[in-house]
Amino acid sequence: MELLDEFLPKREFDSYEDFYNSFSLRTPENFNFAWDVMDRLAGTKASERALEWCDEKGAEKILTYADIKKLSNQAANVLTGTGIKKGDPVMLILKRHWEYWPILLALHKIGAIAIPATHLLTAKDIAYRCAAADIVGIICVDEEKIMTSVAEAEEKFRADGKTMLRCKAFVRSVHSVSPPAGAGAWIDFKPLMEKASADFAKPERLPSNDDIMLLYFTSGTTGMPKMVRHNFAYPLGHIITAKYWQQVVPGGLHITVADTGWAKAAWGKIYGQWLCGSAVFVYDYDRFVPQAMLEVICRHKVTTFCAPPTIYRFFIKEDLKKYDFSALKHCSVAGEPLEPEIYERFREGTGIKLRECYGQTELTVVVCTYPWLEPKPGSMGKPSPGYDLDLVREDGSSCDTGEEGQLVVRTGKRAPWGMFGGYYRDEQLTQSVWHDDIYYTGDMAWRDEDGYLWFVGRSDDVIKSSGYRIGPFEVESALVEHPAVLECAITGVPDPERGKAVKATVVLAKGWSPSEELKKELQNHVKRITAPYKYPRIVEFVTELPKTISGKIRRVEIRETDDGKKTDGAD
Numbered sequence: 001m002e003l004l005d006e007f008l009p010k011r012e013f014d015s016y017e018d019f020y021n022s023f024s025l026r027t028p029e030n031f032n033f034a035w036d037v038m039d040r041l042a043g044t045k046a047s048e049r050a051l052e053w054c055d056e057k058g059a060e061k062i063l064t065y066a067d068i069k070k071l072s073n074q075a076a077n078v079l080t081g082t083g084i085k086k087g088d089p090v091m092l093i094l095k096r097h098w099e100y101w102p103i104l105l106a107l108h109k110i111g112a113i114a115i116p117a118t119h120l121l122t123a124k125d126i127a128y129r130c131a132a133a134d135i136v137g138i139i140c141v142d143e144e145k146i147m148t149s150v151a152e153a154e155e156k157f158r159a160d161g162k163t164m165l166r167c168k169a170f171v172r173s174v175h176s177v178s179p180p181a182g183a184g185a186w187i188d189f190k191p192l193m194e195k196a197s198a199d200f201a202k203p204e205r206l207p208s209n210d211d212i213m214l215l216y217f218t219s220g221t222t223g224m225p226k227m228v229r230h231n232f233a234y235p236l237g238h239i240i241t242a243k244y245w246q247q248v249v250p251g252g253l254h255i256t257v258a259d260t261g262w263a264k265a266a267w268g269k270i271y272g273q274w275l276c277g278s279a280v281f282v283y284d285y286d287r288f289v290p291q292a293m294l295e296v297i298c299r300h301k302v303t304t305f306c307a308p309p310t311i312y313r314f315f316i317k318e319d320l321k322k323y324d325f326s327a328l329k330h331c332s333v334a335g336e337p338l339e340p341e342i343y344e345r346f347r348e349g350t351g352i353k354l355r356e357c358y359g360q361t362e363l364t365v366v367v368c369t370y371p372w373l374e375p376k377p378g379s380m381g382k383p384s385p386g387y388d389l390d391l392v393r394e395d396g397s398s399c400d401t402g403e404e405g406q407l408v409v410r411t412g413k414r415a416p417w418g419m420f421g422g423y424y425r426d427e428q429l430t431q432s433v434w435h436d437d438i439y440y441t442g443d444m445a446w447r448d449e450d451g452y453l454w455f456v457g458r459s460d461d462v463i464k465s466s467g468y469r470i471g472p473f474e475v476e477s478a479l480v481e482h483p484a485v486l487e488c489a490i491t492g493v494p495d496p497e498r499g500k501a502v503k504a505t506v507v508l509a510k511g512w513s514p515s516e517e518l519k520k521e522l523q524n525h526v527k528r529i530t531a532p533y534k535y536p537r538i539v540e541f542v543t544e545l546p547k548t549i550s551g552k553i554r555r556v557e558i559r560e561t562d563d564g565k566k567t568d569g570a571d
Contacts, residue, residue, distance in 0.1 A: 023385035042069035075106035086111035118261030137167030235271035237418020242272025250277030308335030320349025504536035
């Protein structure tokens with residue numbers, strides 16, 4: 001019996017309806033992904049490839065399951081030697097360096113709380129997170145800016161009379177030629193890991209399934225970051241992610257484009273993929289170059305690929321016909337809605353149909369275009385097993401077919417596999433979105449006559465103009481069909497007559513220049529494709545859109561810039 005059979009009683013399904021109604025998972029007591037999955041795979045598939053890594057400068061590394069076990073044991077010995085123990089929160093700022101994986105698994109083995117974080121954090125950001133989560137250890141890459149921010153955050157806490165870090169370590173890059181500034185005050189983690197014992201005893205007292213395994217600070221597209229807590233059973237929820245959405249295959253090679261600081265890495269770079277027998281591929285880069293990523297995908301014979309829409313927007317500007325995609329079997333997309341234009345252009349270039357998905361850091365795959373469903377470009381798909389979904393009006397009543405409402409998860413019968421346990425240390429915030437056995441996603445959508453769900457926008461992003469409700473995605477989808485538009489964001493700006501006026505912030509494709517004539521052309525283009533009242537009365541051309549490190553557009557930043565600012569637009 002394969003390992004996956006222990007958790008997934010039924011693997012094959014006759015239809016989407018069979019999948020939705022019959023899917024179930026077995027969750028063992030005191031489940032621990034590092035001990036119960038990775039160490040067991042190290043016993044049964046010791047010499048098989050688990051992780052294949054390369055960077056933009058040409059360095060490469062392959063780790064087997066046996067290597068992963070050894071390295072995670074060595075990392076666990078280093079961590080416990082610094083005083084890290086069960087329940088301790090430890091922040092990891094490791095970008096896409098291969099060391100992230102054994103160190104994360106080491107924290108799981110110890111029973112500590114891992115807090116993955118982006119390398120773009122400032123000293124203020126780090127101090128905020130340390131105070132919010134009582135972080136006792138930080139392990140980061142050996143970049144002076146990051147290490148300086150960590151040191152400044154620690155100094156702030158010392159000045160406030162607080163002690164913070166038991167472990168302050170850096171992981172040296174393969175391209176480092178000298179120790180980073182201030183290295184004497186730090187632990188150089190990798191040499192210690194290499195010298196540590198490859199044996200690490202399994203603790204007698206393991207965490208329970210309800211104990212916190214991961215804390216994710218949300219990307220902050222609106223408001224201050226929230227601490228999303230996930231327990232030790234969380235990895236099992238991503239069997240659905242990997243097997244039925246990303247469609248990874250045993251012995252295959254999967255890449256999800258995501259920084260390790262965000263929850264998308266948990267979705268696509270570790271748990272579900274290894275549970276389903278696929279190796280994980282990591283492309284470690286600082287600057288995204290479409291041609292370079294396409295060449296890496298082909299050269300390493302990646303079999304399954306997942307990325308946010310931003311990546312595909314750049315891909316379709318390339319001559320996809322010149323690349324050898326013979327090994328590539330399946331591509332998926334998530335993070336933001338996918339414009340139909342991108343779907344069609346990518347399919348024409350590769351022959352592959354993109355399959356969309358909707359989820360949140362708080363959840364797993366909520367809605368998806370599963371294998372039994374024919375994609376409808378622009379639609380998220382249908383609900384995932386375990387998710388009792390509804391669309392509700394402001395008064396809480398259920399919406400009719402075709403009617404926009406807020407997407408909610410009804411949890412009266414059971415919470416979905418992998419759903420968060422609430423916001424850490426903020427019961428009031430948890431209660432504000434999850435009460436009366438209903439979790440309010442804050443996202444607006446509608447359902448068509450076939451049961452497919454269509455994303456409209458965050459409830460905060462929906463624009464109310466002259467009595468109309470306008471979702472940004474429909475207008476954005478219309479704009480990107482124009483060859484001049486590389487990407488765009490639709491927001492509302494204050495308007496004395498309409499309440500809000502629709503504004504388009506546009507990044508132009510190569511070969512196009514801003515002009516009043518182009519503004520008019522784009523406005524008329526939207527009028528032809530959508531209802532006339534939805535066209536952007538204001539068009540602003542920019543060189544780039546504000547985004548989170550995970551690639552999501554920060555419309556809130558655009559709104560904050562525009563609020564109170566008088567902007568002239570054409571009617």
